Amino acid sequence: MTDQPYNFAYLDEQTKRMIRRAILKGLAIPGYQVPFASREMPMPYGWGTGGVQVSAAVLTPSDRFKVIDQGADDTTNAVSIRNFFRRTAGIEVTTKTTDATVIQTRHRVPETALHAGQVLVYQVPIPEPLRFLEPRETETRKMHALEDYGLMHVKLYEDISRHGHIATAYAYPVKVEGRYVMDPSPIPKFDNPKVSDCPAIQLFGAGREQRIYALPPYTRVVSLDFEDHPFEASKADHPCGLCGAEDSYLDEVITDDAGGRMFVCSDTDFCETRQAAGHRGKDAA
Amino acid sequence: MQTSTPLGGGFDTPATQAAMAFRALMEAMARPGHIETVTGATPPAPLSPAAGAALLTLCDAETPLYLAGPCDTPALRDWLAFHVGAPLVGPADCAFAVGTWADLQPLTDYSIGTASYPDRSATLIVELDDLGADGAVLRGPGIKDTAALSLPEKAAFQANTAQFPLGLDFIFTSGQRLAALPRSTEVL
Structure with a gap:
């Protein structure tokens, strides 16, 4: 049942238009982080405020909505976000991956292969893959503009020199269509191959960091690696x-x-x- | 159905109709060449219902809009003022532009974004007489192998793609149907 005092899917229409414009630009420039005017949501940062805003802008009354948190439908975060949209948008919810039209996820890609027509919305804590290497936004923005990703390869090389292998196990950096280096959100690197060439639309929302990025279906997404240390989904x-x-x-x-x-x-x-x-x-x- | 007063012709239920129109726009932008149908908007002539729905869904007071050529009519200005509220500007300052392919020229007038902010580029809503899944062959993100779309020409879109990640994004409208061509798509 819809709680009448709220607009459909909670957010006001002007906010949704702003998010929708960002989503379209994100789809037009796969892997590029589009700044957006993230709103305060009725949940703390880190609980999926970015994902929730993207979902709110994407949902229609005929959608079936699924939320997973680390793969699980029954954790607090997943249950409360699912109930949030059941109440504010009056939409159907499901736990079945194959039945869902919109899936909001925290840190996993479903095991069941997604199909065309589905939308996967990721909750993203730190959208900038270069942030822990270069804390200044002004610099990382320049690095993306100049396609200057040497620092990321140095970081992976240092992993190898210290541990003998690339020790990054989650949020493993990827390169999208040979252009932008992107953080696939903290999914285990086991999930990275599923992100590439996926028939569903993938949207990434970072609420606190105010960024949206996107991957259209069938986008080529390559996990960064070296010839002698190839990427391995473990x-x-x-x-x-x-x-x-x-x-x-x-x-x-x-x-x-x-x-x-x-x-x-x-x-x-x-x-x-x-x-x-x-x-x-x-x-x- | 065309409306005689500027007050009619908008979405009856803005929240849900805009949501459905956006899903059509998003599917179109995510799958270049894919044709979607949108309903709910009846803007004054010569604007098509699909272009009207796109403007109602994406534009507001924060998005400068350029009306190219003969579609810049008093009736349409009134309709936009009531339903959309977008400031009307010239091509150089617009976030969205609407008109026929010929009226929107030259494309060099529009913002293609900057190296740091390629998203700060114009989206052109191009009114076409007809829209079909034939003609120019498309390849790129969002397309499994290749797709086809009846583009008004090829050279301009090839030049646009060459600027990637900068560039313009296009929404093609005809009647109630629309398709899109982002800058990432290669026109063969």
């Missing part, structure tokens, strides 16, 4: 304890104080769908 080397999947990203769950642990799919919908189809892992009850 995951815990176990099958899922509940559904037995060997190709999904896993969470490690501590089960007791005696060293007991289990590995389970981080994507709850993927895991539940597999269990419903009869797949069982070694820890399944």
